Amino acid sequence: MSKTTEKVPLKVEGHEILISNPSKPLWPNISKIEYLHKLVKLAPFLLTYCKNRYLTTIRFPHGYNDKTFFYQKNCPEPTPDFVNTAYLHNIHYVNLDNVATLLWLGNLACLEFHPSFHYINQSLPVEWVIDIDPSKENEPRLVDAVLFIGELLDKLHIQSVPKTSGATGIQIVIPIEQKYSFDQLRKMGQFISEFLVQKHPNLFTIERLKKNRKQLIYIDYLQHWQGKTLAAPYTPRAREHAPVSTPLFWHEINKNLIPSDFNLLNIENRLKKEGDLIQKVKPQQLDHLLAHLSN
Structure with a gap:
């Protein structure tokens, strides 16, 4: 019998996100669901420097010290309809411009957010x-x-x-x-x-x-x-x-x-x-x- 994955619905900005393994520790004293709550508090500040930019994330599926971490430039799939994206040099980037997208990425164990120095469809640095x-x-x-x-x-x-x-x-x-x-x-x-x-x-x-x-x-x-x-x-x-x-x-x-x-x-x-x-x-x-x- 296949093992089922625990999923908990989380509603944000009128959208529902299914949180997988909410009790999984991403740091020794921070579970995934706790991490998502922390991201909500960070969102007004973090989004200021990520929205309308080409976003690279670093994903750690098994927590912060996971040696199988990887950089993600292309938007993960399947992509919810509330996630806005932008193309640059054949890469399909996430535009991190809302809290729902931030929590969706957090649920995917994106622990770091690295935006471009310039806005989408612009060339001058911000x-x-x-x-x-x-x-x-x-x-x-x-x-x-x-x-x-x-x-x-x-x-x-x-x-x-x-x-x-x-x-x-x-x-x-x-x-x-x-x-x-x-x-x-x-x-x-x-x-x-x-x-x-x-x-x-x-x-x-x-x-x-x-x-x-x-x-x-x-x-x-x-x-x-x-x-x-x-x-x-x-x-x-x-x-x-x-x-x-x-x-x-x-x-x-x-x-x-x-x-x-x-x-x-x-x-x-x-x-x-x-x-x-x-x-x-x-x-x-x-x-x-x-x-x-x-x-």
């Missing part, structure tokens, strides 16, 4: 992100490295928001006026990165190959490009302690920073108190830096 990637898991110099970058941006009169990647690194998000090309942002990112490598050669590198970085901290300005992705603000990550990629105040970048302290179990209280820190920064105008680079 924000600028610089990824700071340490070469080792616990890098005590990471805080200093991020602060150096923040100080330089501040001297360039560019406001930014640091966020935990949810893994080992920190990403610096710069809200921008939507008029700059990926090429222009890459040119500015290269300038900033090369300046920091020159000023702090024992701390930073722009070496792409990890095996050649030694113990240096990688400034990845190349990842911000059409067709590439990074973890969205407020996405969960498939790591121990169920971390959430969380925007921070600059004063929180200090020696006491532990990225896993921002996780699915406590993120709701932080968001109620602080709101979305990225939305509190006005879109930045970067013409002055472009003009400098053109001289």
Whole structure:
């Protein structure tokens, strides 16, 4: 006799989603149904950075430490009628623009959400992100490295928001006026990165190959490009302690920073108190830096 799969109906936005194996642990202390409830709380924030973008998810059918995880770009099938999609380069992407779609993906054990840097059917990036990637898991110099970058941006009169990647690194998000090309942002990112490598050669590198970085901290300005992705603000990550990629105040970048302290179990209280820190920064105008680079 074939084994039946436990399914529980969940109603959201007028749609019914059948939740399979709701008691299955996706993290040691978070079951699938609990995860879905957490996603409902994250939705107003997470959807801001996923809707109307080409979405890549990472699926972990047996939980966060499942070695059979896989990246999913093409929309899973069968596809409910409430799921909106978009084509790009022969890939049928999900447009994560409603809570029902988020919970449908959560039921499929999508534990991470990685959107494009540009909107569907547009070519200009919506924000600028610089990824700071340490070469080792616990890098005590990471805080200093991020602060150096923040100080330089501040001297360039560019406001930014640091966020935990949810893994080992920190990403610096710069809200921008939507008029700059990926090429222009890459040119500015290269300038900033090369300046920091020159000023702090024992701390930073722009070496792409990890095996050649030694113990240096990688400034990845190349990842911000059409067709590439990074973890969205407020996405969960498939790591121990169920971390959430969380925007921070600059004063929180200090020696006491532990990225896993921002996780699915406590993120709701932080968001109620602080709101979305990225939305509190006005879109930045970067013409002055472009003009400098053109001289």
